[in-house]
Amino acid sequence: MATFLAEFSLCGLVPGPGGDTGGVLGVEQGGNDTDLLLLTDRGRTVTLYKVSDQKPLGSWTVKQGQTITCPAVFNFATGEYVTVHDNKVLRIWKEDDVNLEKVFKATLSADVCRIHSLPKTEPLVLFNGGATRFLDALLAAPQQEIPDIISxxxxxxxxxVLVDGKQTVLIFIAERDGDWFVYVQNLNLNSLLKYNIHQESEACVPLTFAATLQHKFITVISLFSSGHVYEIGVPFHRPETEGQHFLPKSPLIKLPLPSNTALVILDKTHVAILGSLHSEQSASKEGLFIWNTKFQTLQASKELPQGTSGQLWCYGGKLYVPHGKVLTVTPYQCGPSSLAASLGKLKDIQQSESEEVPSVLNWNTFLGGESEPPLTVKNETKKNRSAKKNVDKVERQDVSIGKLLFNVKNAYPSHVEEELTCFLSSHTTPDYHVMTGKVATALVARCKAQPHFYPRGVLIQLVQSNQLSYSSCPDLIALLLEKEDMHLVQLCLQQFPDVPEAVTCSCLKAVLCIGDAALEKVAVDLESVICYIDVDSEQTDKPADIVQNGFSPALLEEDSCDGQLIQKLCPPEPILTCPVGMKRAALLNAVLITKYSETFLLPHLKDLSAQQVMLLLQYLHYLYLKCSEIVGTTLPGVNAPNMNQIIDWMSLLLDAHFTVVVMLPEAKGLLANLHKFVRSQVKLYSELNKIEGSLLELQKMKRQKEDRGLYSIEILEFV
Known part of the structure; x- marks a missing residue:
């Protein structure tokens, strides 16, 4: 049975002159690895992507005023890329080339329609007039005359281009005034055949085509505007009679869709179709569907609410669809084609076959007597019985998981909580973490569909089970921010190891923006702040003789020796007060301890307002002073930030908002304190480097092993 796997977005699409994307000019395989994709937009750019990493490996653009008119392809023989701009200008380059103006250029004598390139075949250039030339032959004489083949x-x-063994065939379809023609060119024999496609009416026209070549037989599958999918057999030999030859069509599927736009062949019995999803209750929405052509059944469907440009490609077990303003990648799987699989009954048949049937009937059961355990075959080993028990156990677990997911989507909230509590208390399910992610995803989907449904206790149990991550349920944190459930947001930040930087900044903005009145109603874990922030906000004066992390809190601007420094200490500083409440501080700590990359976090920090930046800087400065009061680099408590994290966040904030902070009058005092903080850190590490150098010198010194008697005095002098 065919199914869709988890989809993801590969890249954004370049908007056209009208603001919309306008679709994509072409998507081709970008190398010998099927994970490489070559994307050509409707403009000036060709980009090479690594699909699994969702990142570009290279991008090339023609100069202003030029337009790419032919999708770029990869030459599998030479490892080069080929495209055509302005209909006639051919460009060839390699991956390490940067500027397309400096690569190979050839101006042809006729307009190019497409370039086809497949593994183990030479790229073939198809001109608008129907003529074809292999790339090498065309490069030998770019200005050679190109005749028109079509009428x-x-x-x-x-x-x-179709390849079967050593047989290479080019098939193309042309249209003139509503009439459709099929051209077949055998590149091995250099022969050309022409056929007509029979149409029932002028209103029913073909929309898209796909073809296969097997055992010297060409099959074309065409999607018509009426919703019919036809199979067209194309003869591979020249007709005996002259004149027009119409190709017969045999219907495969009648689709219950009002409009259809694209079709690709997945395997012998499955096709993917891009069309409109019609519903009587709502307006038509576009969707992606997999149909079984052998049994004419719908196998999988996926709604595309943001709309498409009617384009669909298939490479390496993945479907590529421009969806809204991004290019969406949807992996798929097609199982063996059978009637049981197409009707969704394959699992039940497998279960019935795996059930153990006794070879000797228990007649007492039929006669109404006492039931006895059924007799089994004597030669059945313990190993076979154990294997059957394990199979039955796995099947029962599969059924229970399916029932659980069904109840999560449909049952009453109280029943859902009971079911999930039983599920979380059982850890015997195979792939427990995968099942937990599916359950969480189903819960979040129902919470979005039904705003009044919000099983908070179950969500807390799911997060605290240590089986969830951000990638297993990406919409969970967004739902929690919408519900303003800051306690669960705090738990997610503490438990999830893969929270993206954009989501981290969204949580940070929510923590800084939430009002004090709303925050008072939230139950927050205070373990990270209870040890260094007093509940009554009353703090005792600090002793004047405390040395903070090896240095005084108020160093003099001029350098001095240790004796002079201790004598010139400033008076005690005023009592430290936390700029935020305990609950907000605990939530900020959860954000500060999350893992991040500076490269990806810095752009999102620029979205913070000046007031939010000031509040966060003041809190970070407070954390630094509290951390300096103890001998160590970590604040007391659980999940509290350390000195390195505090300093890194200070640096990132100042890098993102340096100009804004400098211009704020209320930031002058804070900047002065931070300046002293930097100078003290430099002074501290300078002294530590001196101590380290002295210790290294001591370690290198070689002492003579000699008897110095019972008592001796040795003087070590450092120069």
Whole structure:
């Protein structure tokens, strides 16, 4: 049975002149690895992507005023990329080339329609007039005359190169005034055949095509505007009679969709179709569907609410669809085609086959007597019985998981909590963490669909089970921020190891923006702040003789020796007060201890307002002073930030908002204190470096092993 796997967005699409993306000019395989994708937009840019990493490996752009008119392809023989701009200008470059103006350029004598390139085949150039040339032959004489093969007025609408063993065939379809023609060119024999496609009416026209070549037989599958999918057999030999030859069509599927736009062949019995999803209760929405052509059944469907440009590609077990303003990648799986699988009954058949049938009937059961355990075959070993028990156990667990997910989506809230509590208390399920992610995803989806449904206790149990991560349920934190459930947000930040930097900044903004009245109603874990922030906000004066992390809190601007420094200490500083309440401080600590990359975090920090930046800087400065009061670099308590994290966040905030902070009058005192803080840190590490150098010199000194008697005095002098 065919199924869709988890989709993801590969890249954003470049907007066109009208503001919309306008679709994509072409998507091709970008190398010998099927994980490489070559994307050509409707403009000037070609980009190479690593699909699994969701990142570009290279990008090339033609100069202003030029337009790419042919999708770029990869030459599998030479490892180069080929494209055409302004219809006739051919460009060839390698991955390490940067500027397309400095790569190979050839101006052709005719307009190019498409370039086709497949593994183990030489790239083939198809011109608008129907003529073809291999790339090497064309490069040998770029200005050679290119004759027109198709009749005047015909326009090529679709083309594809098919390979079966050593047989290479080019098939393209042209249209003229509503009439459709099929051209088949055998590149090995250099022969050209032409056929007509029979149409029932002028209103029913073909929309898209896909073709296969197997055992010297060409099959074209066409999607018509009426919703019918037809199979068209194309003869591979020249007709015996002259004149027009119409190709017969055999219907495969009648789709219950009002409009259809694209089709690709997945395997012998499955096709993927991009069309509109019609519902009587709501307006039509576009969707992606997998149909079984052998049994004419719908196998999988996926709604695309943001709309598409009607384009669909398939490479390496993945479907590529421009969805809204991004290019979406949807992996798929197609199982063996059988009637049981197409009807969704394959699992039940497997279970019935795995059930153990006794070889000797218990007649007491039929006669109404006492039931006895059924007799089994004598030669059945313990190993077989154990294996059957394990199979039955796994099947029962699968059924229970399916029932649980069904109840999560449909049952009453009280029943859902009971079911999930039983599930979380049982750790015998295979792939427990995967099942937990599915349950959390189903819960979040129902919470969004039903605003009054919010099982907070169950969500807390799921987060605290240590089986969830951000990637297993990406929409959970967004839901919690919408509900302003800051306690659960705090737990997610503490438990999830893979929170993206954008989500971390969203949580930070929510913590800084939430009002004090709303925060008082929230139950927050205070373990990270209870040890260094007093509940009554009353703090005793600090002793004047405390040395903070090896240095005084108020160092003099001029350098001096230790004796002079101790004598010139400033009077005790005023009592430290936390700029935020305990609950907000605990939530800020949860943000500060999350893992991040400076490169990805810095752009999102720029979205903070000046007041939010000032409040966070004041709290970080308070944490630094509290951390300096103890001998160590970590604040007391659980999940409290350490000195390195405090300093890193200070640096990132100042880098992101340096100009704003400098211009704020209320920031002058804070900047002065931070300046003293930096100078004290430099002074401290300078002294530590001196001590380290002295210790290294001591370690290198070689002492003579000699008897110095019972008593001796040795003087070590450092120069």
């Amino acid at each position: 005047p007025g015909e326009v090529i609408r679709w083309s594809q």
